[in-house]
Amino acid sequence: MGSSGYILRFTLIMTVITALVLAGMFYVTEPYALRSEAVFNKRAILSAVRSQLGGDKFDELSDQQVLDIFEKQVEQLVVNMQGEVVDGEKAENISLAQEKKKPESNRLLPVFIYNSPDDSKKYYILSIRGNGLWDEIWGNIALESDLNTVAGASFDHKGETPGLGAEIKDNPGFPAAFINKKMYNDKGEFVSIVVRKGGARDPQHEVDAITGSTITSNGVSEMISRGITYYKPYLDKLKKS
Numbered sequence: 001m002g003s004s005g006y007i008l009r010f011t012l013i014m015t016v017i018t019a020l021v022l023a024g025m026f027y028v029t030e031p032y033a034l035r036s037e038a039v040f041n042k043r044a045i046l047s048a049v050r051s052q053l054g055g056d057k058f059d060e061l062s063d064q065q066v067l068d069i070f071e072k073q074v075e076q077l078v079v080n081m082q083g084e085v086v087d088g089e090k091a092e093n094i095s096l097a098q099e100k101k102k103p104e105s106n107r108l109l110p111v112f113i114y115n116s117p118d119d120s121k122k123y124y125i126l127s128i129r130g131n132g133l134w135d136e137i138w139g140n141i142a143l144e145s146d147l148n149t150v151a152g153a154s155f156d157h158k159g160e161t162p163g164l165g166a167e168i169k170d171n172p173g174f175p176a177a178f179i180n181k182k183m184y185n186d187k188g189e190f191v192s193i194v195v196r197k198g199g200a201r202d203p204q205h206e207v208d209a210i211t212g213s214t215i216t217s218n219g220v221s222e223m224i225s226r227g228i229t230y231y232k233p234y235l236d237k238l239k240k241s
Contacts, residue, residue: 036063038067038092039063039066039067042066042067042070043066044140044154045070045074045112045125045127045140045154046058046069046070046074046114047140047152047154047175048123048125048139048140048141048142048151048152048153048154048175049123049142049151050154051151051152052116052121052123052151053069073114073116074115075112075113075115076091076092076110076111076113077111077112077113078090078091078094078108078109078110078111079109079111079231079234080107080108080109081104081106081107081109081230081233082233083231083232083233083234083235083236083237084234084237085234086108091110091111091112092110094108094127096109096110096129096138097129100129107230109126109127109230109231109234110127111124111125111126111231111234112124112127113125114142121145122145123142123143123145123152124142124143124145124235125140125141126140126141126142126227127139127227128140128141128227128228129227130219130220130223130227131219131222132157132158132159132160132165132168132215132216132220133160133161133165133213133215133219134158134159134160134161134165135158135159135160136157136158137156137160137168137216137219137220138155138156138157139154139155139156139168139175139220139223140153141153141178141228143183143235147183147235147239148184149180149181149182149183150178150179150181150183150193152178152179153175153178154175155168155169155174155175155220156168156169157169160213161213164212165210165213165215165216167210167213168220171210174207174210177207177208178193178207181193181207182204182205183228185204185205190228190232191205192205192221192225192228192229193205193206193207193221193224193225194206194207194221195208195209195220195221196208196209197209197217
């Protein structure tokens with residue numbers, strides 16, 4: 001009986017000690033984890049304007065450089081589905097995955113405005129989210145100040161097939177193909193950008209699809225069309241201002 005009591009007390013003591021150690025480790029490491037997550041997200045956003053940030057040298061930016069660029073050269077806005085700027089909200093705190101759970105009319109959208117170092121140019125980075133073959137895909141589209149010409153793009157995914165659908169992220173040529181494409185036609189009508197199986201036929205509004213990844217490619221087309229449509233009320237207000 002005494003032996004059993006000792007084992008029970010020892011087990012309880014070790015359980016408490018283990019819990020305290022784990023809690024302490026979480027307390028110590030949480031700030032580092034949050035910083036790493038912030039850097040990852042901000043790097044992905046800035047990747048849409050990588051051609052303005054050194055092109056291939058963009059990947060060499062340190063974490064601190066990414067944070068500094070974001071702090072000094074990026075304005076953050078949050079807009080609603082009516083295109084109105086929402087006061088008191090910060091774009092980096094908006095999760096499109098969470099917004100997707102709301103009724104469409106109640107969703108909030110993040111807007112990141114990248115200013116060139118000499119303040120001569122602005123690029124509007126719009127975040128979008130959709131579905132690929134196996135799971136969700138997402139990205140950022142940067143528009144030039146005409147709010148029509150694509151200055152750059154970046155994409156990511158949760159579970160697309162390596163060497164196929166995952167090429168939307170892994171192959172730098174895919175997002176690069178969107179540069180200088182147009183969201184609107186010559187009549188000013190929104191037509192978006194299509195990822196075309198068999199090769200782009202319209203040089204202004206289409207890019208080549210990923211070979212063997214029709215569903216993922218179609219998902220990117222749908223994501224861009226729907227995602228930028230959400231931003232249209234805001235873009236329309238900007239054009240009139």
